[in-house]
Amino acid sequence: MICLTNADKQPAWCPGCGNYAILKAFNAAIAESGLAPDDLVLVSGIGQAAKFPHYVTPPVNIYNGLHGRALPAATGIKLANHRLKVVVTSGDGDMYGEGGNHFITAVRRNIGVVAFVHNNQVYALTKGQASPTSDLGFVTKVQTHGSLNMPFNPLALAIVEEASFVARSFSGDFEHLKSMMLAALHHPGGFALLDILQPCVSFNKVNTYQWYKEHVQPIDPAHDPRDKRAALELALQWGEHIPIGILYTGSRPSLESQLPALQGGTLLEQLG
Amino acid sequence: MICLTNADKQPAWCPGCGNYAILKAFNAAIAESGLAPDDLVLVSGIGQAAKFPHYVTPPVNIYNGLHGRALPAATGIKLANHRLKVVVTSGDGDMYGEGGNHFITAVRRNIGVVAFVHNNQVYALTKGQASPTSDLGFVTKVQTHGSLNMPFNPLALAIVEEASFVARSFSGDFEHLKSMMLAALHHPGGFALLDILQPCVSFNKVNTYQWYKEHVQPIDPAHDPRDKRAALELALQWGEHIPIGILYTGSRPSLESQLPALQGGTLLEQLG
Amino acid sequence: MDLLIRIAGEAGQGLQTTGSLLAGALSKLGVHVLSTQSYMSRIRGGLNWVDLRLGDSELTSGCDKADLLVSFTTVGRDVLQGEMVPDGIILLDAENDDKSIAVPFTKIARESGGSTLMANTVATGLLFALLGYDTQALLDYIREEFAHKDNEIINANLAAAWAGINHAEVMKKIAAPRPTNAPKSITSGASAIALGAATAGVKVVCSYPMSPSTATLAALAALADKYHMVVEQAEDEIAAINMVCGATYAGVPALTTTSGGGFALMVEGLSNAGMLELPAFIVLAQRPGPATGMPTRTAQSDLQFALHGGHGEFPRAIFAPGSVEQCFALTRQALEVAHRYQTPVLFLTDQYLQDMEQNIPALDADAPPINRHILADASADYLRYAVTPDGVSPRAIPGGAARVVMDSDEHDSAGHLSEDFAIHMEQYDKRLRKEVAIAETALPPEYYGPPDAENLLIIWGSTYGAALEAVDRLNDSAHSYGMLHFTQLWPLNLPAVANMLAGFKQHITIEGNATGQFAALLREQGLIEKCPHIHRYDGLAFTADFIVDAILGGK
Amino acid sequence: MDLLIRIAGEAGQGLQTTGSLLAGALSKLGVHVLSTQSYMSRIRGGLNWVDLRLGDSELTSGCDKADLLVSFTTVGRDVLQGEMVPDGIILLDAENDDKSIAVPFTKIARESGGSTLMANTVATGLLFALLGYDTQALLDYIREEFAHKDNEIINANLAAAWAGINHAEVMKKIAAPRPTNAPKSITSGASAIALGAATAGVKVVCSYPMSPSTATLAALAALADKYHMVVEQAEDEIAAINMVCGATYAGVPALTTTSGGGFALMVEGLSNAGMLELPAFIVLAQRPGPATGMPTRTAQSDLQFALHGGHGEFPRAIFAPGSVEQCFALTRQALEVAHRYQTPVLFLTDQYLQDMEQNIPALDADAPPINRHILADASADYLRYAVTPDGVSPRAIPGGAARVVMDSDEHDSAGHLSEDFAIHMEQYDKRLRKEVAIAETALPPEYYGPPDAENLLIIWGSTYGAALEAVDRLNDSAHSYGMLHFTQLWPLNLPAVANMLAGFKQHITIEGNATGQFAALLREQGLIEKCPHIHRYDGLAFTADFIVDAILGGK
Ligand SMILES: Cc1ncc(C[n+]2csc(CCOP(=O)(O)OP(=O)(O)O)c2C)c(N)n1
Ligand SMILES: Cc1ncc(C[n+]2csc(CCOP(=O)(O)OP(=O)(O)O)c2C)c(N)n1
């Protein structure tokens, strides 16, 4: 039988892919965070970004489930054992497309899960169709006349539906990305969203590394992330300037902090 | 065999249900609208509200499909024959719960479908569980300690994702409701959302007719629905005052107006 | 003897209150009680009925024809009067009527000082007296049941019951089964499943409401505080099953409840549980389809879907209890199988069994949790999908030194994505071997009937009770019938089942569907040939009457 | 004679370009060409290969062992060198090598003035020359194919091809099939389906991307302008199927394309189409599961899921083409069935057939649209679900005087929700009668082999080509084999099929899955007994080699 083990080199990403930079920042952030790898679970769906957990060093616990379903799986894990640090790391198609309903609900439920969305504005693994965040007019083999759907604004949605942590970063800015990851990982309670702009060198020839580089702009340090209106204002910006940084932090208690059954310890502990 | 025909009285709603008032306003709005019943299709999912199309007079074309899937079905109908007037009329659970992903996408796709959401803030047909719009603390047999999820804000979501028509009304205000229905039905292009506050006398003892009556407040006529920031401000209000009226109108072209294949007539016509 | 009381009226008229009060008080007295529900998909109006079957020995199912119909509406009387035994008695809530005995329940309620809804309590009093039961027992029961309510309410109910009792004085009494030592604990199928799951150690319940499964969901929610369960309503069924997958990954038994349409949305997740080897547990309460179908009626028409739902090939086990007691015990056994073999398990009930209530010996609320078969102290070199003879890999959970790695892509023994063909086949075979292992320890079907019966009724799930009664009646009339009842539907222990099927002159399959789904499975497995069958698919449950009539050609 | 050329390398190295150029140019010359694809689930790197089989008579499938391997990477050579015929020739892109013939394709490309990617064009030139084909034909073909590109690009490619041709001069020539009058039109399974659908009148396509179905979606998008189709990417598979339901309600043929996991999300919608009686059409391109499985490989493991997916009982038809030509014709026939009987149809392909390319007689791009069986001028008293002998109700669409009413709840003949038991059974029976009607006109399986064969290979779908070849080879070696190929898998015309299955000493089922799904169906239907089987489930397609080896025990 043909043996593909030697051909199956890791990571399975293209040279120059923005995912490498995210991986580097993630490894660094985890190392700095003081989080115990034993208690860290990475959850993903399916896509190029979703392969991410397999490449993290040192190795972590991994639940790499179905396309679009990372958030409900992560929610189940967190409910079962809320001492685990549960981090979702998946693509824009996964989280905002197939998983759209779960995304809204994770925000509303305020489950203590951290979500890193590798937003390359394209379905890369399936070879380049429009994703929810693709620009208007984005041409592909399926969108032959260009995408006609208004690009999805995940940050604005998260803010109006009262997410407790909403931020954006860019894979091309290591320090910024690492600091955003740390902020998300240390966010005290509830759902934390970090949207990460990530160039896809193979299928997105519009929003390239260069393009992002020219457009991203760190948020003015004077911005108060507790100011919802100001946060919304930032979230609605996408064009000449794309703000990166922490847009919004709310003050809702996390779901797990409110559930009566969890007050005596994790469900896992209670099983003995 | 037991024959239930005589027992199966129509409508299948409780005495006092807000749906009756919506039905009355709808029948009146259609009569006034000048829309030809032949070309009118009512689309719904499953729920108490979703039974609505069967009771409309004069009778209309009906596609009463699956729970949560009214919007994709309506989209398919509109794509196939965009001369039809396609109106979705369904519940909050149907449209914002099970159908959440389709709701976001209908907004983004800007398909020329009119959506009337009978928002009673509860899953009524299944006997009273929390819906996405239920208030925090809403107690049911499943939410025994009260709902912990932040209530879903459909209007704010629709505005930030650039819907082309966003309005709210109340089943208890016939004239207002009829006028909002007419405005939505006559909206020239793209997806039109009308959220209708509807008391459920059987399962929602919090947001009652009286409660709504005390809280709804018509939007100041000076409000400019093209002003997105102002619209958002209104959409974020829910408490002492609940604004009713047209919050927002955008200017995006509808999907059907942009599709090359539809330029020579409807797909149905092109089939000959 | 046994007696069927049918209480009919509109949704919202409180028929269930009447039913529950009667059932509770009678079972306190020691009468055998079994109740079933027939209702429409509406909140008010329409025509619903509760059947209360009383007996002086154990009861196993409802029946078609009523001995006594109490109808709170004329429509109810009109529709249901054709479903009476000869000389059956009909009481109608009316001041006078020429087709039935008029009893002005509502008026009596009002006159006794209560609201119209108290007509129910009037009816319980009247029936208790009419059937010659000790009315003091009813009054005591009402006091007990309403103990946590206002004094005013208690007294109003007592007054209403009294008024009913008094009204009965002038009426002709009806012979009814005498109290025996029937067990006292009224339990529904839905709540027996919930208690089975709670005691077994289920701690996470994620569901989206859907009739008739919501009864189990609500029963679980009612137990949540006592058993420290998180009952989380999911945004949709897809979320529900994936939350269950997540929770079981983390080591906590979890389940979801749903019905056909919701299950349809779960089958991708089912396939995922098969691939990740998670003990996901789905309670599938059947109702007639396709699509929305008849949401409040019963069916056994999702078996083939349960067998084959989900893409690709992976092991699963399917169970279907036949009685309220089996609901409890089988839930626990099925959860055990899910955890022992680390694979999804489907638990099939239906509207009939979900809603059926019966007085049974109290279920063991302190039954021990099942063994979750978790490997403590797995070390850093742990392999989640180690290849073993029976396909079961030792199961660690995250939070320790071992890295627990799962991938819905084909993966190597460590759990990491692999595209190698040999690894694919090795893991594929490993997974399928688990189904062979489950088959080896599969629950055998239960035989009932004379050892030398000539004809074998083959049934599964909730048809149990009706078939038991049918077999007795058939054999009474000098026929020779046995029955084989399956509670484990898949995988089957083929040699054992073949053995039990052998030696009959005729097989007759009985199923609550139109196409004969279990029969098809048995034929496919080479266990039976094409054979006569009895199918019921009007939305109602099998009764002994239906089966006997079908066999003896009475219908 | 025939020859297998295998071109291997990393994703992103342009193997498909080499394959397409060669296939195109050779088919222009009149050589029979059949190509298949093996690739990993990654965009760059890994190991992919394209197999080009050349013949001087018609080809029907690929094969395991290569006569000639061209590898652009050492890994490719190392991995695939075990899959060569004895004395097979291996060319490696290298300046020197001791295990294979070094040909510095990349270096030649650079030296000829092109980019590294032009190594592909160099290879085509070299192969053309090496196999003794008229190199002018290649150069002409390149000019034609690149006609719409810049002159610079055309010239660079011509230069690269020339450099390859020149390099071949010093090399030993390889015997290859001579040109005949093979048809000129290179077509893939995926695009033949797309053309079948477009010509049949499909005007709405709603899909969510998923390998290997995306090839059909993209092919439909490429035809959209010409055939005035709306190709809409759905937000998820649930939306896709429900959009299809909506479009067909409005009278326009519509389809969705998906693979196992996406299909799993569609089965609720499938049941809905069954209930509403809509001609929903699903192209289900299979890949190995469960869950995400192996996204880029092939399988036949979703048949039982296709048969039973969706809750409740409703009619459906299932088709699976066996060749590129059948992809076109059968798509049209299957759409016709969907519309004639107003019920969902599943069209099963797989990665192997989707990606297979072959030169076949040009498909009829102007084939007439199918009959949609729409009732014109239905009047106001129209009943959408009128009860008829064959279950098919006259079908009107909205926009006229008739009100077209559909409800996913059980409904009366007018389409309005009904909870009546008798109406339920009437409509239930009506729907199921349609499946009986479809069975009566079902496509019979195709027999190939001697009239008196003793052994019958039973196959379905894409195994067709490999089995045809296997039968010939088996009979060459004095065995007696025939084959029966099913393209309509459900419903079956039982008497016709039983007839065709009769009279053989032995049945052997051959399926691309581990559990024998079609065999199970045939047993369930009483058509065959348990019998020997050949299963392949490593993710690769059947070849004649595989079948012959399995039968003659060579493996
Ligand atoms: C149910 C289902 N539908 C479709 C797919 C096919 N699929 C795999 S990945 C993917 C899109 C991935 O896009 P994204 O999440 O943005 O990840 P990227 O590859 O861009 O990193 C799709 C559609 C699938 N695996 N499962
Ligand atoms: C897939 C699926 N899941 C669940 C259900 C059960 N169900 C029917 S209606 C309903 C909720 C209805 O709520 P809403 O849309 O708010 O309508 P209402 O009854 O309140 O008017 C649910 C959960 C279903 N029919 N299908």
Ligand code: SF4
């Ligand atoms: S296809 Fe795009 S996202 Fe995927 S690895 Fe390549 S560059 Fe990265």
Ligand code: SF4
């Ligand atoms: S249950 Fe509520 S929504 Fe349904 S009919 Fe009654 S009042 Fe109306």
Ligand SMILES: [Mg+2]
């Ligand atoms: Mg992406």
Ligand SMILES: [Mg+2]
């Ligand atoms: Mg509601």
